[in-house]
Amino acid sequence: MSKIRVGVDIGGTFTDICIMDSAGGIITKKVSSTVDNYARAISEGLAEAFAEHGIGAGEVAELLHGTTVASNAILELKGARTGLITTRGFRDILELRLLRMPRLYDLMWEKPPTLVERSLRLEVDERINAKGEVVRPLDPAEVEAVLDRLLAEGVEAISVCLLHSYANDVHERTVRDIIRRKAPGMVLSISSEVLPEIKEYERTSTTVINAYVKPVVGRYLKSLSADMRRIQLNAPLLLMQSNGGLTPAEVAAEMPVNIIESGPAAGVIGAQSLARRAGFNKVISFDMGGTTAKAALVENGEVSRAEEYSVGGGIMIGSRLMSGAGYVLKVPAIDLAEVGAGGGSIIAIDAGGAPQVGPQSAGSLPGPVCYGTGGTEPTITDANVVLGYINPQQLAGGSIKLHAEKSHAVLAAKVAGPLGLPVEQAAYGAHLVAAANMIRAIKAVSSERGRDPRDFALVAFGGNGPLFAAAMARSLGIRSVIVPPQAGVFSSVGLLHSDVEYHLSRTYRQHTGALDLAELVAAWQALETQGRARLAADGFTPEQMRLRRFAKLHYRGQAYELSVPMPEGPITEATAARLDEAFGDEHERTYGHRAEPGEPVELVSLNLFAGGRLDTPGGAKAPAVIAEQAPPTERQAYFGPEHGWMATPVLQRGHLAARDWIGPAVIEEYDCTCVVPPGLRVRLDPHGNIAIESAPAR
Incomplete structure (x- = not known):
């Protein structure tokens, strides 16, 4: 291998590692997160992966990292x-x-x-x-x-x-x-x-x-750098920003406000790359891990971004919704909706006697009861073990041994007993409650943004996303579900498709009907000079630089603004009219209406996206998909009172290369499990993605 790039994404339960060579070949590894010191899981996981595949740490050209250390400091008030x-x-x-x-x-x-x-x-x-x-x-x-x-x-x-x-x-x-x-x-x-x-x-x-x-971020990066030196990895460290671009660790240490939502952003960039390669114009990314579930939009090849968001409010939603629960950050970020629902989410009975799921999570320690690592509260993972969706013996290629009998016992004692239900019905009810919580996130970025989710494909990833996605898509009327290769570590894959990016801004208030063109041109030139200087300091040549201009506008008297791309080319008197039209279109798309012609529009601020293109392969290779020599196995899985327990084929992705299958089916992989409910068709597309037809065409 040469020109090796490494992506590492830390979650509340697992740390995901993805290693890519210069030809696009990928190696993945999933290890438990070390909550006392997240850096330790990275160094130990990398050392194991390098030893297993004969890779020298000196061969690594770049280490790309998504982390939740900043957001955790806020959530935990630490x-x-x-x-x-x-x-x-x-x-x-x-x-x-x-x-x-x-x-x-x-x-x-x-x-x-x-x-x-x-x-x-x-x-x-x-x-x-x-x-x-x-x-x-x-x-x-x-x-x-x-x-x-x-x-x-x-x-x-x-x-x-x-x-x-x-x-x-x-x-x-x-x-x-x-x-x-x-x-x-x-x-x-x-x-x-x-x-x-x-x-x-x-x-x-x-x-x-x-x-x-x-x-907090400074101490973490110092600890991570020391651990990397200990395993002789001295490659440049780049961190994922909330906006979906990478930034050098030194810059992140000075401006950590840009990496608050670092963790969820990488998966959306991966979904964007997948959509471009596979020819999807509109996709919703759905990422469910061990602690949270996140959703975001990709339209016409572009990630939807919010100019402001809150963190620490239970559900993290961009500025276009009535939020106000958490701490406000006015920096560009991928427009995510995030809910506290993951594999480790704890199932409890509320004061009214109804089951609830999350937002409390068992995390990686003590973890779900079935892990046998000290957990005592039933979780969604335990429910899925009881339902037969998850391999009752192991996870992550056998690195995590499961104790299915413990899941049955805790669900029976703490959920099924109080509700007076058979244990499988109680587990299925908890599964549905978790799905309903996550559907909130999908609606928050689609229907509550003026988009019809039925017009989108659902890209599902994370350790638990493919397990829930098909049933959720069917309830929303979404026709296509796409599960990419390496779905369980897809956020770390997304890191490998990201570029360095700086988002610069300055307040600039003028009515578009009376723009001072010379002053506006000078303001843009100052921002572009600043952007080019930052990229040049990172070693990018002019050919690798990409500058995109945006403007924030509102109707006169409005308190909040919308961001629209600035028209390409020189700034002239026609620029104002084109800005007005672009703003009116965005206002109508977002809020369902626009003002009458002639309503004054005010320019509020100028924004520049300055990107530096990294030397990234055109696309990760789809893993060789060959029908397995061993035939599919089978186990009983429960699909609700309508279907009950069903004999369900247990497949691997390679089995889909030979023919299409009709659900029910369970597709097991090293890093995740995909569940196909009864009656849905599943196949393998030309890019190696699992494609599930979850609803009839409209």
Whole structure:
């Protein structure tokens, strides 16, 4: 092998490893995540994979990584002790938040605790107006006094967010310089560097989150680098960003706000690559692992992105829905919907006597009861073992031995008994509840975005996605389900199809009917110069660089904006009309209506996607698919009261090369299991994907 690239994705239950050679050949490995130190699972898993396949660590050209370490720090409130320096009168902006509620009529809902306690939010008496004019100068002596108070409180990080610094950052730069002089080792984030855009709460929240997770991410990357050196792997480390692009580890350490949703993003990029190769114009990616399930859209070859999202609210949905439950991040991210439903999700009986699934998860430790590693609560994996969907002896090619009798016992005692049901019916009910939770995520990115899910194919992956996908698609009226090769480790495969990408922005407010073209051109040139400089610093040549311009607009008087691509070519007087038309189209597609012609449209900000193309093979090779020498086996599986227990063929992907099959069927692979319900047709497509016809054509 030569020019080896390695993708590693960490989940709450498993760590997935994918190794690709220069010809596109792929080796995969799945190991249990080490929650006490996620880096250890990576180094141990890589060392095992290299030994098993005779690979030298020195042959690796790039290590690509998706991680949940930043989001976990927020979810578990285990970030740094952080201080905030802000303009007088804005101390409580993190408490006031926005007038958005996740549940409008729930009087018991409470806002999550702020990431910076009030005693660590301090003010300075300065003022810059929206035009960037200094109204009240900053007193350096006051800044030093405020800094002394924070240092006395033992803060580990400081965030700085002063009013209207996006228009003029002179005061923030002064505060930054004072902190660097008086506390040179202090972790620091200033809003004019993190998010130079209008909207005070969003800018403050985003800057605070960057500071809050910065020490956590820094320690993790330091630990990971030490572990990689220990196994003699010295290749450049690139991290997946929430927006679907890669970034060097050094940049991620400084701007960790861009990798909060690093983990889920890679799978969507993999689905995008698959859709392009297989000729699908519209797909919904569905990723179900051990802890969560995620859904996202890919339309016309492009990933749907949100300009703002919340993390820590139970279901993570982009800005176009009424959210408000978590902590707001105003950075570009793949427009994901995420719910707490995975293989490790715990099944419980609520106060009303009804079964509920998640969001609590058994994770990898103690894990599902069937793992035999100390778990005592029934999980979705235990239910699927009882139903006959999962091999009752083993998972992951035999690396995880299962104890089916323990699953039966715990389901009988804690679910079936209280409900007064046979154990298989209780397990099937829990399976349906989990599916209903995940259908919420699919609807959140499709029908609640003005898209009909029946117009899309469903790309299912993750350790549990293919197990649920066909039945879910049938209930939604989705015709096609696609299960790619290496589906169980597909997020790590997606890393190998990603490029380095920077998303740059600046506030720029003008009415499109009165654009100052010379000023607009100059603003774009400044962003493009910045983007090219960053890519050049990463070693990309001009031929490898790809710049895409976007604009955020809204109708005058609206509080939120939509992003549309800027028209290609030179900026002229015709640009405004084309922008108005593109914005009207996007507004109608998103909200179902558009304003009458002549309604003023305002340009709010400029955004640049600066991408650097990595030397990636055109597409991963589909593994050789040859009908297995041994014939399919068979076991009993339960498909609800309508069908009951059925003798179900247990296949491998290779068996589909010979002929189509009609469900029921279970397709077992090293990294996942695919379940085909009764009556559905399953085949192998020319790209090696499992293709399930789950609904009749409309």
